[in-house]
Amino acid sequence: MNKNQFSTNTRYSRPLIGLLVLAFITAVGLPLINVKIIYPAYSKIFISSIMEETGRLAKYVIPPAAKHSKLTHTVLENTGFTAAIFRMENELGLLKIKVYSATGLVLYSTDFNEIGTRSKETTFFERTLKGLPSGELKREEGIDAHGATKEIDILETCVPIMRGDSFLGAFELVSDVSAHMQKLNRVNALATYGTILACCSLFVVGSILFRLESSRIRERKHAETLKADVEQITRHDIKSPLIGALNGIEYLRNYTTLDEDQKIMLNDMRTSVSTGLDLINRSLDIYKMETGMYRYEPQDVDILAIAHRVIVDLSGLAGMKGVTIVATRSEKSLALDESMIIPADESLCYSLLANLMKNGIEASALGQHISMDIRDSPTVTIAIHNPTIVPVAVQDTFFDKYATADKVTGTGLGTYSAKLMTEAMGGVISLETSEEAGTTITVILPSNTASE
Incomplete structure (x- = not known):
């Protein structure tokens, strides 16, 4: 069997191998993409939407007289402001509200102990004072509606109040987003598990096809080996009667009296038998060349x-x-x-x-x-x-x-x-x-x- 032919016959189907590789890469890659790229992207969009809503609420709550000047303690003297904050805190289920002055001083907080203090958050000075909104998703211990302690997802958003390029102050809202995060995590889990299940199914199907292909290749190799052995045995067995016929022709030529026509016929017979032997010998040489066993002696x-x-x-x-x-x-x-x-x-x-x-x-x-x-x-x-x-x-x-x-x-x-x-x-x-x-x-x- 020719080496090239052997390699061709034993080569697995490229589409089949491609299917297995694709299934494996997809089964590993898509969940990673979902966890590393898609889920963080959804989380970022969620935080951004909350920050935008916070900014709109902050602008709505600030008294009209304070919208064009820096926030100071005088804003607390406005009963409409305090009422709006109280209503927003209760209706939206916020955990905390803070109002900062232009210098970072806490003017108002639902935690009265924080009033009069200054923000220690790095992001406040890096982003908020520069007029950039910021948001951070955290997981902390909290108390549910039944008074039990559990871990909850909270979102801290800080939105600056700007008039042109001037920083007037900032609002910080802390809200419980556990319900939203549970929905997001549920969707993410379903997408991840669905992807893994689909890819694993594809991989299983590909593996079954690969095993069937392997079995088919083994059977074909066995058949080709058997065919080569039969051909070699047949060539060897055919030579014996031809050699016998050639010996008989030589005997007739050397030990019997022949006329010219008989000699010509025997010569033709000898040529035909010799040609047949040469063809068989040559086919044996071809077989050896195919299998790499031919010994060339120039x-x-x-x-x-x-x-x-x-x-x-x-x-x-x-x-x-x-x-x-x-x-x-x-x-x-x-x-x-x-x-x-x-x-x-x-x-x-x-x-x-x-x-x-x-x-x-x-x-x-x-x-x-x-x-x-x-x-x-x-x-x-x-x-x-x-x-x-x-x-x-x-x-x-x-x-x-x-x-x-x-x-x-x-x-x-x-x-x-x-x-x-x-x-x-x-x-x-x-x-x-x-x-x-x-x-x-x-x-x-x-x-x-x-x-x-």
């Missing part, structure tokens, strides 16, 4: 002589198709006495060139010609060209296993095995095809022996 071979052999052996097929084969060396006519010695495997080179040339012949039409050009500087480059474009449907998978088009008897193994054999010899193979230029398959093999 020897000095004459690549030009191999090219001549291939052209001669395929001349019958070319003649039947009405196709002409042209062999050149660096685009010059190739002479029979020329040689080019390279380190390679003779059998692999023959099968490689035969496969590519055979494909080119089968793809060509009557009257067309196929060229094979061989160059030897600085590496050995073999370019096989035919004038027909490779179908678009298989251009991207041209060298993949079982990739074929427009060939009734095609198996899609020719170019695949050519790629394996090229790479086994340390070379590279590539395809260029277009409507205008036709198809060129280029094989580049290493060369460290000088050519003659």
